[in-house]
Amino acid sequence: MKPSVPERECREAERFVREEGDHEVPPPVVELEQVSKTYGDVTALAGAGLVVRRGEMLAIVGPSGSGKSTMLNIMGTLDRPSAGKVRIDGHAIDALSDRQLAALRARTIGFVFQAFHLAAGVPALDAVADGLLYSGVPRAERRRLAERALRRVGLGGRLHNEPHQLSGGEKQRVAIARAVLGDPSPSASSRGGPKLLLADEPTGALDSRSGEVVMDLLHELHRAGTTVVVITHDRDIAASLPREVRIKDGRIEHDSGIAGSDNGRAAPRAFAAEHSAAVVERVGR
């Protein structure tokens, strides 16, 4: 994969130049604008704003009940906000039907869950192949891509193992392989693959050693061009990622902005501010 990165960046550069004209920033993948979510009397999100650009890697960190899981669900189009605007990969999700949302999830978004969500008795290869079950990819092709994805996460020797034969870390790597199945290398770009990987406490059920392996894997995916959003309550993990968004009581409390030399240009001033109004202004343009 690695040799492909420069090529990819070239391609992307061309693309955002085309799309954004003179702005030298990658296009946004996630745009949340004054997003609120209430469940009955409980407010999970209260006017949160966030922009995630293509190729970013960030942590959303906060204590339990802070609304970070709700935010992830909304970013993943699994839930619709009570108020506010959400755009994923340029699509305003309130304008999309269930079918279109499902297609968006199938094509653009990959999920990794704390509880892995691997079905008992299903071999790793088939579990991963299911990642493209709803993308209209033929079964043989799905299995071929699944094998490649499993090799990519270092589980080439575990293709036919069932979940109970895998360790927690291995299970999570299978789940990641499923989420990034067909993830773009330039040659496979027609498949799309998830441009956006949403990981909800990916290390929450793992010991620290397995957790490190999983985080390394996420970093590697990021380096290969995938947009990675990690939800965590672990401040150490959050601090190890290029960008850290702290959330509390349904509001963005702190946003470190985009770090890293090559991505630095993509960090708009607004992200560093706590004022969601600034985000609104930024997104509104």
Next chain:
Amino acid sequence: MLRTGGSGLRSRPMRVFLSALGIAIGIAAMIGVVGISTSSQEELDRKMAALGTNLLTAAPGQSFSGSAAHLPDEAVDMVGAVEGVESVSAIGKTAAKVYRNDHVPKEATGGIGVFAARTDLPGTVGVDVVDGRWLNAATSRYPAVVLGARAAEQLGVHASGPETQVWLGDRWFTVVGLLAPNELAPELDSAALVGWPAAKEELDFDGFATTVYARADEPSVNDVQEVLGATANPENPNEVNVSRPSDALAAKQATDDALSGLLLGLGAVALLVGGVGVANTMVISVLERRAEIGLRRSLGATRGQIRTQFLCESLLLSALGGLGGVALGIAVTAGYAGYQGWPTVVPLWAMAGGVGATLVIGGLAGFYPAVRAARLPPTEALAAA
């Protein structure tokens, strides 16, 4: 989609087996009932084809005064002259009784009647002689007797021959032949048949026929049946009972059909219960598999795809039960028919109907759970895990 539906079943084989079993029992019961009654019908049809449905009988009924009527002397010849009658024969009841030997008390007749029989009886009725021979012109004049199957059994006679004798009408008669059981003329089974002349000479037989058998050619059976009474006794046609023995066999079959209907209803109830079982399994399955539903939604499954998956699963489940039930029903039919010595016949429409019914039931049973699965919000489904 089928593969996805099937994978849900594969992971819970025991539950699948049990809920499919409910359906299978219902279908098997229905297939079995239909199969057994069809097989017995087939058996009857074959028997009819062998025996022929063209045998008619005429017997004296009662006169207006209530006394027993009798057919005139020339009845047999008159019937034989009717157009369409191929052959005719007759038996006449005598007052004599038959015993195994002369020590048996008079009242122990065993229900065996002694009849005078014409020599052409076997040809007309179609009864077979299993041992010895039928009465001929010579033996008809001598004290010789042919025993029906049940009569022979009751008299303890297992073989005919010059030394086999029975005590008949206060003298010894030699058993010259034994008859096979006959379904069309069951009255012959418990009869001791002697020659017409011998009966008149030895047994004070009055010479009146009590049953006239007529074999008509197939197309004119109904015509012959209509005129038979008037022909046998032109003076008092209403004193003649005309019947067609094959009708009696068919009527017996019809009473069996009523029982079959009842059993079929029972099978339908079993099927319904099986359907409820499938619905129950699917509802529980949806509850248990919320995480899977959530995951599939997150992988990009639409509501429609989730609905289809669970509907597919339900259909597969009941189709499994349906096919198992058809197989079981065929096995039951084959077993019972084999035991009865019948041919095994399971009509194709019953098998197709059975499988079709299970698919309808699977669709109905799976519809509500599938809709429920599809309506489940993905976040709630994932949170449940």
